[in-house]
Amino acid sequence: MNDMTTIEDAIAARVANPDWWRGAVIYQVYPRSYQDSTGDGVGDLAGITRRLDHIASLGVDALWISPFFKSPMKDFGYDVSDYREVDPMFGSLADFDALIARAHELGLKVLIDLVLSHTSDLHPWFRESRSDRTNPRADWYVWADPKPTGAPPNNWLSIFGGSAWQWDGGRMQYYLHNFLTSQPDLNFHCTEVQNELLRVAEFWLQRGVDGFRLDTINFYVHDAELRDNPALDPALRNDQTAPAVNPYNWQEHLYDKSRPENLAFLRRLRAVMKPYGAAAVGEVGDAQLGLEILGQYTAGDDLMNMCYAFELLAKDMPTAPYIAEVMHRVERVAADGWACWAFSNHDVPRHISRWNLSEEAARTYVVLMMCLRGSACLYQGEELGLTEAEIAFEDLRDPYGIEFWPEFKGRDGCRTPMVWDAGVHGGFSHGNEARPWLPVPADHLPKAVAEQEGDEGAMLAHYRRAVALRKAHTVLATGAQAIEAQGDLLVIRRKGEAGREVLALFNLGEGAARPAVEAGWAPLSEAAALGAVAPQDGNLALGPWGFALLGR
Known part of the structure; x- marks a missing residue:
């Protein structure tokens, strides 16, 4: 583990400046695709540590690392089978400790992605829970009897397609999965589930993390009565949460997520975080009420520090009237809260391609983001002006894209490896080492870090100047x-x-x-x-x- 004096010093600094996160610029790292240090074609924690100098050079305040926990990788780490272990493909706990130590040396804070709403079906908790109806963890997941016809207990749908219920012949019951069938939902109505997840959070806080990005934060609690979701007016359908081809968008999600009971757990989580001076940013996945939920979840000082909705991650380019409307709505529904904005992340096409931006427009938008009230997230490769990659069907790895191909091509196009130089594999993996887990687009190579470094007219230099603008004028941050x-x-x-x-x-x-x-x-x-x-x-x-x- 890291030297405790260093960790304690970091905690003391955060506690002394409890609003360190307000207006911060956060850089998202997708670990599979950042830097391969072992030659197996997959990025890892040691690779991130090797590239921390680049992240620090951007002037950002923190990095957010997508999941690196032990996992069967059916959803590439968002299906956790052990919350307290690093998956061997990413390294070890010692590698994580080294990353934390180096990041803190460089003045960077580290947020890790906690996936609390569900686990992998290979998690020991689920294996025990599904074994029978009387074991100690029998109610740790959401189990329900079928209707008399054998049909699922209600009409809830999965974001990844089809029913949100999967039959289990051992228990002769259905279990809830809002995502893949291999991602069963935890039962937050069970107090011991909450207690154990809070212990997980404290485990990582004691290891030195500065906070969390909380995946699907509004999915934690479901309606205990399992009531059907009503139909949504077709005029209100949009594809901010799920692709347009997914009938998930046809329901008003009143009962499968965004339940008011969620607030009690969030208060418990914040109470665990406060002694560490830690911060959390929650991902709100709700196409109709995202900003309202953002306001609910960040009101006061006993809930989450900040949340982000999908308004600026939307498919259509944000116009001046649209941005003003979004900000006015935030003023109305989240006056006491705090937003975090992003144009790109690991779940949506890169915004330069999504909005068909010229380089000039892309430069303008990042300066605009640095001038908006709220914190800001930048996604790896955004600082290079990377576009969405075209991935052939035979190279797809994302189960989401495979399910809805070709109308929806999935998320692999924004997850291709970071390009560090114009050589083989873009410097992600070197020489004759294993082929990267996703192909490196040829048109990304001229935009590699080494190709832009030292060029004051390059996109990389522009991003550094944009971040420096916010740092130089605290009024832009707060x-x-x-x-x-x-x-x-x-x-x-x-x-x-x-x-x-x-x-x-x-x-x-x-x-x-x-x-x-x-x-x-x-x-x-x-x-x-x-x-x-x-x-x-x-x-x-x-x-x-x-x-x-x-x-x-």
Whole structure:
């Protein structure tokens, strides 16, 4: 284990600055695809440690590491078979301790991805639970008798397709799975389940983690009465949570998730975290009520620190009116809470491809993110301007994509290996070592870190400058926000407690915008290097995707 003095020092620093997470920039690492240190074609913890200098060079505050726990990998780590062990393909607990120690040396905090709503069907808990109806863990999972016809107990659907219920011939009952059939849902109505999961959280807090990203946080608790979900008005259907081809989108998910009983467990979890000064960001998977749930889960100081919904992970490019509408809604439903924004992650196509952005537009959007109230998540490779990879069906690994191919191609296109140089396998694996678990796209190689390093005009340098902008002006991280759209022009005003103000204007369209600027505003010192436009005689001429950054 890490040296306890170092861990204790880190805890003391977090406790002394309990709002360290507010306005933070977090870099997501998908461990399978970051750096292979052993030559087996799969990224690992030692590989992440090797590349921590790159992450630190971006100026971010923390990294979020997707699951690395022991797992049969049917959902690539989101099906956990042992919460307290590192899967051998990723290394060992000693490798994790070394990662934590090095990250802290570099001033980086580490959030790990906890998947608490479900486990693998190979987890010892589930193996015991399914053995009969009287064992000590018989009620640790969600079991239900069939209807008299033998049909599942209700109409709940799985995000990964089909019924959310799987028949088990041993118990002669169905068990609930909101995702793969091999991912049975834990029963949060069982107090001992909650107690054990809280012990899991404390195990990692004692190892030095700075907090958690909580997968599918609104799926923890189900309706104890197992009531049917009602049909959803077709006009309200959208594909923010599941692809459009999935009938999951046809239900109003009142009873299978987002239950009010969830709040009690979240308060228990926050109580465990507080003595460690730890923070949590929850993933809210709800296409209709995501922001409302975000507000519920982050209200006050006894629930989660921050949550993110899917509004800026949506399929369509966010326009100025849309962003203003989202932020106004956050003001209404989460006035006492805190949002965390992302454009890309391991579950959605990379945003440059998803929104069909030009390089100029991509540069504008990252500066925009750094000016929005809330914390921010960047996804590995985003800083290089990587596009979504085209993966042939025979190379697919994602069960989600295999199920719904070809209408939905799954998540492999955003999970291809990070490119470090233009050599074999992009520097992810070297020489004649094993082929990477997913192919490295040829068109990613010219965008590799080594190819961009030292080029002040490259996307990598632009991302570093964008993050530095937020770090240089604390008002952008924590200040109050007023926002409005004037056609394609998005106007953001941020104001800090000391009266410091920043005015950021973004033209999110292909036409020109000529907003007037009142006296007293001057360009921020970092503006020119980011490509911002300076006002002339109180007027701005913003071309397509142009922006201005002013302060007073």
